[in-house]
Amino acid sequence: MKSGQPAITVENLRKYYGKTKAVDGVSFEVGDGEIFGMLGPNGAGKSTTIEMIEGLRVADAGLVTVLGYQQPKDANAIKERIGIQLQTTALYPRLTVVEILDLFRSFYKTRKLLSTDELVRLVDLDEKRDTRSKQLSGGQKQRLSVALALINDPDLVFLDEPTTGMDPQARRQLWDVVQELRKRGKTILLTTHYMEEAEQLCDRVAIVDHGKIIEIGSPAELVRRYFTDIAIEFQDRSADADTFRQLAGVSTASAEDGRVTLYSSDVPRTMAALLERESTGDGKLRDLSVHSATLEDVFLKLTGRALRD
Amino acid sequence: MSTVITLFRASVKEFVRDRGALFWTFAFPLVFIVLFGVIFAGGGSANYTVGIVNQDGGDVSQQIVGAFNGIKSFKIKSGGFDDELSQLKKGNLDMLIVLPAGLSQAVHADQTTTTVQMYYDPSKGQADAQIKLGIVQQVLDGFNKHYVTQLTPLALQPNSVASTNLTFEDFLVPGILAMALMQLGLFGTTMPLVSLRQDQVLRRLGATPLPRWTLLASQILLRLTLALLQTVLILGLATGAFHVHIIGNYLALLGIVVLGSLAFIGLGYLLASVSKSVESANGLVSAVNFPMMFLSGIFFPIAVLPAFLSPVVRALPLTYLGDAARQVMVGSTPEFPILVDIAVLAGWLVVCSLLSLRLFKWE
Numbered sequence: 001m002k003s004g005q006p007a008i009t010v011e012n013l014r015k016y017y018g019k020t021k022a023v024d025g026v027s028f029e030v031g032d033g034e035i036f037g038m039l040g041p042n043g044a045g046k047s048t049t050i051e052m053i054e055g056l057r058v059a060d061a062g063l064v065t066v067l068g069y070q071q072p073k074d075a076n077a078i079k080e081r082i083g084i085q086l087q088t089t090a091l092y093p094r095l096t097v098v099e100i101l102d103l104f105r106s107f108y109k110t111r112k113l114l115s116t117d118e119l120v121r122l123v124d125l126d127e128k129r130d131t132r133s134k135q136l137s138g139g140q141k142q143r144l145s146v147a148l149a150l151i152n153d154p155d156l157v158f159l160d161e162p163t164t165g166m167d168p169q170a171r172r173q174l175w176d177v178v179q180e181l182r183k184r185g186k187t188i189l190l191t192t193h194y195m196e197e198a199e200q201l202c203d204r205v206a207i208v209d210h211g212k213i214i215e216i217g218s219p220a221e222l223v224r225r226y227f228t229d230i231a232i233e234f235q236d237r238s239a240d241a242d243t244f245r246q247l248a249g250v251s252t253a254s255a256e257d258g259r260v261t262l263y264s265s266d267v268p269r270t271m272a273a274l275l276e277r278e279s280t281g282d283g284k285l286r287d288l289s290v291h292s293a294t295l296e297d298v299f300l301k302l303t304g305r306a307l308r309d
Numbered sequence: 310m311s312t313v314i315t316l317f318r319a320s321v322k323e324f325v326r327d328r329g330a331l332f333w334t335f336a337f338p339l340v341f342i343v344l345f346g347v348i349f350a351g352g353g354s355a356n357y358t359v360g361i362v363n364q365d366g367g368d369v370s371q372q373i374v375g376a377f378n379g380i381k382s383f384k385i386k387s388g389g390f391d392d393e394l395s396q397l398k399k400g401n402l403d404m405l406i407v408l409p410a411g412l413s414q415a416v417h418a419d420q421t422t423t424t425v426q427m428y429y430d431p432s433k434g435q436a437d438a439q440i441k442l443g444i445v446q447q448v449l450d451g452f453n454k455h456y457v458t459q460l461t462p463l464a465l466q467p468n469s470v471a472s473t474n475l476t477f478e479d480f481l482v483p484g485i486l487a488m489a490l491m492q493l494g495l496f497g498t499t500m501p502l503v504s505l506r507q508d509q510v511l512r513r514l515g516a517t518p519l520p521r522w523t524l525l526a527s528q529i530l531l532r533l534t535l536a537l538l539q540t541v542l543i544l545g546l547a548t549g550a551f552h553v554h555i556i557g558n559y560l561a562l563l564g565i566v567v568l569g570s571l572a573f574i575g576l577g578y579l580l581a582s583v584s585k586s587v588e589s590a591n592g593l594v595s596a597v598n599f600p601m602m603f604l605s606g607i608f609f610p611i612a613v614l615p616a617f618l619s620p621v622v623r624a625l626p627l628t629y630l631g632d633a634a635r636q637v638m639v640g641s642t643p644e645f646p647i648l649v650d651i652a653v654l655a656g657w658l659v660v661c662s663l664l665s666l667r668l669f670k671w672e
Contacts, residue, residue, distance in 0.1 A: 056516060076518055084516040090508035094326040095319060106315040107519040132326075148513070 005068060007032050007156050007187040008053060013062035015048050022048045024211035026062075030189055035182055037198045038191045039299070040208035046191035047087060049208070050160050053189070054084050067156060080110055083149035083157040085142075087164070093134035097125055097144055100133060101151065108152045123147040123177050139170025146177055157181060159190040163197060175200060195296045205295070209303045219295050226301055227293030229263035232270060235286040236260050247273040312519065316527035324531065334497060334535055338489035339546050345481050345608065346551050357403040357441060358384045360393035367413020369452070373425075376448050377406070383444075397428055404429040404441050416456055416463070425449060427467045431554055442467055479554070480641070482547040483634035484607035487569065489539045491601060491627050494573025495580065495594045498532060502581040503590040512672045521671070529574060536570035537563075557637040565637050565651075569630040572654045575661030576626070582668035601627040611644060629653040 008030040015023040023045045030036040038046045051057040053064050055075035064071035066078050091100055101116045120126045123143040128136060136144060142162060149157055159178070163171040171194075178201050181188060192198055198205045199219045207215045207222070215222055229251050237258040244253040249266030264270040267290065277283045324330055361377060363370050378385050386393070386402065396402045407426040415423045427445055429438055442465070449463045505511050514524060540562075547553040555562075580597065584590035604618060605611070605627035614622060622628055633650035635641040645653075 054516065056512070079516070079518045086509065086513055086516060088509040088512075090510055091513065092319065092323050092510065094323045099319065099322065103315060103319045104517060106312050107514075107517040109518065 005032070006030060006065075007034070007067060008036075008189060009063070009065040010049075010053065011063040013049060013052060013064065014060045015045075015052060015057065016060055021211045023052070023059075026208075026211070026213055028206055028213060028216060030187060033185050033187055034203045035178070035188045035190070035201055037202035037205040038189070038208050039193065039195070039198045039205045039295070040191075041193055041303075044208045045211040046208055047160055050158055050189060050191055054082065054158055055079060056084075080108060080152065081154055081156070083152065083154035085145050085149040085157070085159045085162060087160045091133045091141070091144065091148075094132055096130045096132050097136070098129045100144065101147060104148050105151050110152050112153050113151055114153050119147045119150060122150065122180065124173060137170070139166050139173060142166065142170075143174060143177065146174070150181075154186070156187045156189070159188060161191055161193070163192070163194065171197070195294060195299065199295050207299060207302060214302050215298075222298050223293050223295060226298045227263075229265050230267050230290060230292050232262045232264055232267070232274075232288070232290050234260055234274075234288040236283045238283040247277075249273075312523050313527045313530065316524060317530050320527060320531045321534075324535070330497070330501075334489075334493060335539065335542055337492075338485050338539060338543055341485050341488070342478075342482060342543065342546055342551065345485075346478055356382050356384065358386060358401065360386050360388060360396060360402045360405040362390045362393050362405065362407045363387065364390070364410040365408050365412040366410075369413035369416045369456075370408045373408060373448065373452060376451065380444065380448070394428065397430065400430070404445075406445060412463075416452075419456070422464050424464045424466045427465055429467065431556070438467075476553075478547065478551040479639040480610070480635070481608065482543065482551070482553045483638045483641075484631050486540060486543050486566075486638075487605075487627055487631040487634050488602060488607050489543065490536055490566065490569045490630065491573045492598065493532060493536055493539065494570065494575075494577040495598055497535065498528075498574050498577025499580040499584065499590050499594050500587065502528075502578065503584050504587050506581075506670070506672065507587055509672065515671055529571075532574050533567065533570055536566055540566050553639065555638050556640050561637045562634070565630070565633045568651065568654050568658070569633070572626055572630070572658040572661070575658045575665065578665040578669065579661040582665050582670070601625050604628075606631050606644070626654060626657045 006029040008028075010029070011027050013023055013026045014021075026045070026049055028036075038049065040046050048057065052059045052062075053066060053071065055066075055071050055078055058072055067081055069078050069081075071078065092103070095103065097120065098116055101119055105113055105116075114122075116129075120129055123146050125140060125143055125147065128140055133141065133144065146159065146162065149159070162178075163174050166174065175197070178188065178190075190201065202219065204216060204218050205222070206213045215225075217225065235258050236255075239255075241253045241255040241260075244250060244255065244260060244262055247253075247262070247270055249264045249270035250262050251265055252263045254261045262270065271290075274283075274285060278285055359377060361374055363374055374385070374387070377383055386396075388396075390407060393402065393405050397405045405428040407428075409423060409426070412423045412425075415421055425445075427442070429441055431438060446465055449465055452463055511524075515521075544555065548555060576597070580593050581590065584593055600621070602608075604614065604622050605625045606614075606622070607627065611622050611628065629645065629650040632644045633647060633654070636643050636647055636650075
């Protein structure tokens with residue numbers, strides 16, 4: 001691969017299952033060294049897309065270039081050079097961590113393979129080296145699965161929903177592994193349906209729904225693009241939404257069960273007006289919070305759906 | 310090639326650490342032999358039907374015949390040599406004693422040693438042969454003491470003749486071996502393969518540069534190794550504990566074991582190809598296993614089955630593997646010529662392999 005060339009180029013990728021348009025004309029690029037996330041609900045077409053790029057599924061139409069090679073024609077050359085972590089983590093249940101790593105190492109012809117020691121340290125499984133895989137916890141299995149994706153020391157790593165079903169602590173541990181890979185200059189394509197994960201890890205995200213990409217950009221950029229206003233939230237039962245909408249700087253307001261949410265284009269003026277109301281005894285500001293919109297808000301706005309599983 | 314070995318070693322470890330698989334592969338067939346052996350053994354009672362061919366007709370030979378008649382456990386049948394020998398071969402006689410012409414005269418003359426020929430079936434086992442030999446030798450020794458001389462007037466020459474009348478164990482053991490090879494092909498191939506696919510291990514392997522033939526080769530190598538280990542264990546138990554006399558050629562047996570295993574591994578792959586889940590595979594394998602166990606002449610000769618089942622019996626590959634194993638191991642009367650057995654098994658192997666190649670799904 002020439003430097004400066006994108007690690008992945010996808011043009012108009014398509015995969016239909018009968019009438020279901022699993023992937024319906026997807027195009028994007030992933031730059032060298034970039035961490036790129038595909039964000040979307042279950043069934044949005046993220047996994048199908050990533051698997052066509054990996055060469056595990058054949059596309060109905062479209063062009064996929066990976067590290068300068070063409071899918072599906074160069075599938076074998078690509079498999080030597082990329083690392084794949086699959087959504088499912090089942091492995092030989094009665095083999096130990098070290099045995100599984102050694103087995104998978106024998107599948108690659110490449111000379112520059114990572115040693116087992118290096119791999120178990122990288123994914124923090126040093127203490128579980130001789131544990132059979134069926135005795136590992138969900139998070140440990142997932143990290144072993146990531147280790148398998150790193151055996152051939154690939155420049156490009158695919159992580160398909162790497163933290164699905166994990167508790168928060170296990171999720172953080174896996175994020176640490178991804179940050180370590182970033183330090184090593186790896187290009188990563190990951191799918192997730194966790195907003196927080198995309199915001200924490202990704203340089204850029206593509207928001208996917210119904211087989212199409214509806215937006216691409218860095219998390220901060222996307223939030224700025226859709227939300228110039230800042231949210232102000234507090235508890236107050238003294239007035240309805242219409243009253244709050246009259247306040248200076250407020251663009252929209254909602255009040256439900258005493259919880260008031262205002263979006264303001266001018267926070268200092270809105271705050272001044274709220275404090276004025278309080279001092280005249282018209283209202284009380286309890287549990288006040290002021291925050292900018294998140295990717296979650298962007299997703300809600302774009303798809304009309306919340307992204308919680 | 311080294312990847313095949315690495316994969317093979319990994320699957321051996323997986324197998325050895327799976328107690329269930331170990332039991333079904335190795336202990337189960339042995340349990341069958343012991344169970345059936347103990348239930349049906351004891352047919353070899355201490356009563357012997359003995360044929361005597363008296364070619365002499367002198368006084369000494371008459372006395373010898375009389376002495377044999379006096380032995381309680383001997384039932385004597387006299388006749389000509391050819392008739393009696395064919396009776397022995399058919400299994401109607403337990404042994405045949407031939408008193409040669411000129412025996413009486415020679416004993417009286419006290420010049421030469423006369424040899425009494427004894428024929429018996431070695432497949433009844435070494436212990437059985439020793440008992441018969443011992444009794445006959447005792448009778449002759451009695452005469453030798455009576456006609457005390459420098460020379461030993463009568464010597465015994467034992468001859469072994471294979472008969473077609475096999476003991477129950479002779480019949481059973483090759484059948485159990487065939488059954489074990491079949492079950493290795495069905496339960497031991499279909500089930501692990503379907504669960505590898507259901508757990509998406511096959512898919513994970515597909516995400517590496519590993520060529521599929523490598524995986525296939527290591528899987529088949531593992532099954533063949535297990536088949537040979539089963540054969541050795543079954544033969545060991547049969548000859549050691551049940552005195553089954555293996556008279557066949559071990560190389561021919563090896564050939565039959567390998568061919569039979571491959572045919573059933575092929576069938577196993579075919580069943581795995583058409584099974585969607587572990588549960589459906591389990592049902593399918595049991596549905597194939599059950600009729601084979603009881604309609605292929607594994608536990609009893611196919612001749613006892615009703616005639617209307619004959620087309621089914623002839624369609625089952627296990628019928629041919631059982632027959633081939635019996636012919637090669639204990640020299641039983643063929644149900645089919647051995648070449649037919651081989652051709653049918655090879656046919657199943659080829660057809661199952663081709664269908665599997667077409668139908669097998671990796672995910």
